[in-house]
Amino acid sequence: MKKYINRELSWIEFNKRVLEEAEDPTTPLLDRLQFLSIVSSNLDEFMSVRVAGIKDQIKAGYKTPDFTGYTPHGLLKRIMRRTSRLVHSQYKIYRDLMGELSNEGIVQVSWSELTGDQKRWMEDYFQEIVYPVLTPMAVDVSRPFPLVHNRELYLAVILCHSERQEVTEEDSVFAIVQVPSILPRTIPVPGILSSRKHHFLLLEDLIKEQIGLLFSGYSTDSVHAFRVTRNADLDLNEEGAEDLLEELEKELRRRRRGFPVRLEVEIGMPRHAMTRLMDELEVEGDVFFNDGPLDLTFLSKLAGSLLNFDPLRYRPIEPVYPAEFKRGEDVLSVVRKRDVLVYHPYESFEVVNDFIWEAAEDPDVLAIKMTLYRVNVNSELLLALAKAAESGKQVTAVVEIKARFDEARNIAWARQLEKAGCHVVYGLVGLKTHAKITLVVRKEGGRLRRYVHVGTGNYNENTAKVYTDAGLFTSNEDIGADATALFNEMTGYSTPHDWRSFAVAPTGLKPKLFQLIDREIQHALAGKPARITAKMNSLSHKEMVDKLYEASQAGVQIELIVRGICCLRPGVPGLSDNIRVISIVDRFLEHSRLLVVSGHGEEEVYLSSADWMTRNLVRRVELLCPVYDPRLRRMLIRLLDIMLHDNVKARQLLAKGGYRRVTDSVTSVRSQLLAMDLDTWKT
Incomplete structure (x- = not known):
């Protein structure tokens, strides 16, 4: 084999x-x-x-x-x-x-x-x-x-x-x-x-x-x-x-x-x-x-x-507006007080539109910076960015015009943003900009505060209705500082930054992932609990596969939710005994990229724009962002646990390369149906 x-x-x-x-x-x-x-x-x-x-x-x-x-x-x-x-x-x-x-x-x-x-x-x-x-x-x-x-x-x-x-x-x-x-x-x-x-x-x-x-x-x-x-x-x-x-x-x-x-x-x-x-x-x-x-x-x-x-056809779902923003406060006011996690399509993408519109219309907002990879036609976000630029705000859009099969459309709306007065940067030479991040800079009481949205999916209102993706709103100072540095690298000639929170491809993401896996290996060798849970679209980078094999052999328990391509062969005696891989194909396209490692007694949780493929780790600008709020970490861990127990739409990857449906329980668990009920995991 x-x-x-x-x-x-x-x-x-x-x-x-x-x-x-x-x-x-x-x-x-x-x-x-x-x-x-x-x-x-x-x-x-x-x-x-x-x-x-x-x-x-x-x-x-x-x-x-x-x-x-x-x-x-x-x-x-x-x-x-x-x-x-x-x-x-x-x-x-x-x-x-x-x-x-x-x-x-x-x-x-x-x-x-x-x-x-x-x-x-x-x-x-x-x-x-x-x-x-x-x-x-x-x-x-x-x-x-x-x-x-x-x-x-x-x-x-x-x-x-x-x-x-x-x-x-x-x-x-x-x-x-x-x-x-x-x-x-x-x-x-x-x-x-x-x-x-x-x-x-x-x-x-x-x-x-x-x-x-x-x-x-x-x-x-x-x-x-x-x-x-x-x-x-x-x-x-x-x-x-x-x-x-x-x-x-x-x-x-x-x-x-x-x-x-x-x-x-x-x-x-x-x-x-x-x-x-x-x-x-x-x-x-x-x-x-x-x-x-x-x-x-x-x-x-x-x-x-x-x-x-x-x-x-499936009964239509009506994405709910995130409960954290339903108390009469605007988005920026809520994010100033606490981090907020949203999960599409169960929660509405309108909150992202509102975030940008509020920033565009707020006289105290000085700058809006955003990465754009695949944006839908007639996007509210583009209208809001144009409005902000026309009102005199500093608006920067890092547009990836090389997004495959969307090139012509991206060129068209990038030129519209330029006409509105936005500073448009067409990606970096030799790299695709795939990170999903927005930075809002606001003047508050004689100082500047930074508001950040980091996501796992594109800023696209249409796909947000049919793709599962996570988004984090935060005003955390370390994340804000890293967001500023990241945009400076993408738009200027800044040297690589000493990141406080982020890990950024093509230089820092793979080393950070290896560091996290190596730490779990050391835990396992010392007889401590060692576990890795990761969700992604594809896993094909040879070095990453080899590192997971090494972790498995050291005794790290690894569970992977890989929707599409997976070059790792799980369950092979002496090679990958401790690795389980499932794929979930259901009504909504599983698109979120999430990572949980056992950490130092308390699990660390990250969301990312990157799959574990060679192109993501070495040929793209990608982002791995930690989730600091313990409450939000627990939410994502519960959500992943629901997915790992899916026995209706999950298929398990076998050592020989084929897949079989998971049917290991009398009780049916369909993860997307359970995830729709936000009370089951987001409390």
Whole structure:
């Protein structure tokens, strides 16, 4: 048995756990559609970044095994084999789900199932809405093969002259048509009287039926959908770039022409059409034949758009405004007196908006500084920062424009902040700024007081409704001093700081974690209680894995909640006997990063922006912040304890690398349901 689990193969295991939620009959039907959509979007990013990187290594002739023992070529073979099985399962679940939804009145129909009136309505819709935005693209000697955009849906059309009765492959001509992503993928069928019924036709099926209108004088031999996933990783020359924004915008344009990593085709496409596509796109063997609609990410919009079907989705939760701020006092007044912990999505993100708005409108606030990684469109926070700058406050926004797949959006709103008078810093050369922190500086009685918010998740109002994340409000002087120093490092030329509270990557976070683990090792060797509990999204840094193995062998009891990738192999005799790893995949995305160590008689608790991955520990600006208030520490320890006892949505990682559901108790414990009841842990 290998000592480590491969990162990419571990990721595939994670996406299988997401797929299990789509298959789980206890998950509401429309939420099962959401999970199917997430599987597809996850796989798109995996292919366009991780698999693309492996193919780059193969092209460069790189043959050295990684630390898990796989060469790029050997790993790629395993990835494609396992991914193919995953996609096959995904489409089987899709077909089963369509059958179950049909029983509830939600029906995907084919053209032949429409009535005469419905067909005429669809033909009018095609003529008025769809036809004007279609562009048929013939491929012949005078018209070269067009650029096929990344992750867009196309139709491959085989045509022949209509007067010919017998058609050979040599007689046929080839064309492609892009299915316009600007239009809804699903078209409601008119004439359905009941509010509890929703029949829909897929946009590509309508275009297929009307395709002859695009090619007059020809008859259609076949029409099949296809889709290309391209290398979407950016290759920024940050050191040589005179303007990082301009360099990034150039790379975004190049992304559209990245080399193909995967070709998806609708099952039944003729062999000669397949060969033509593969030759033109320079795809060698990575072709997925899907028995169903390509790009199932449309299911998320479908599920969200269906009205009158609330019994088929999770009951909505209304995040509560944190009780600590409900006594008529403003946020700054409360934080001046005591630290406050908030936990999303069970508690409302509005308190963060209020924190920034109060600071923006308070005449005694002199400065607001904030890191921004992924911010939602029309964010209240951006409006508040602009308002503060316009009123004369010093406003600094450290914007990470290199946040993958959000680059264009980040550039747009960063420029809006600049226009409002904010000082915008576009991250650091060679590093991504991933820390989540806000600093407010206020004049009070002849002195300055600093208010800080540190979080585990992005300042994004939308994801705060579906991600679990922790946030700490504090006016602690040591944390405030460290926050000031951190922003000075990010915006100026300050030398590394002698931190009072924080541990900051890329220089100080890994040493701090190692120091904490080493201290637990010494406790265990001395016969004292020694325990580590950590929650994160991924664990893939080899040195960190080795350090946890060392701690286990010394007798430290280690419990890890790792939602996604985990390269550590738990429960191996003599190596990791004392390590248990679980993954929780449920309604909300488990995103918070938390750490508890036994400390000197009283447990120490930290929250962090960082996963224990190489990129977080050595290539990003990340933050580990202690929780000083004993009451808040106890809250987070109780919350983690609830998660560790989950036996409904938790899966335990086995030594061989697979996962099994945790079913170790007669009493069901579903941690997210218990966490919603704040009285169970936040008292």
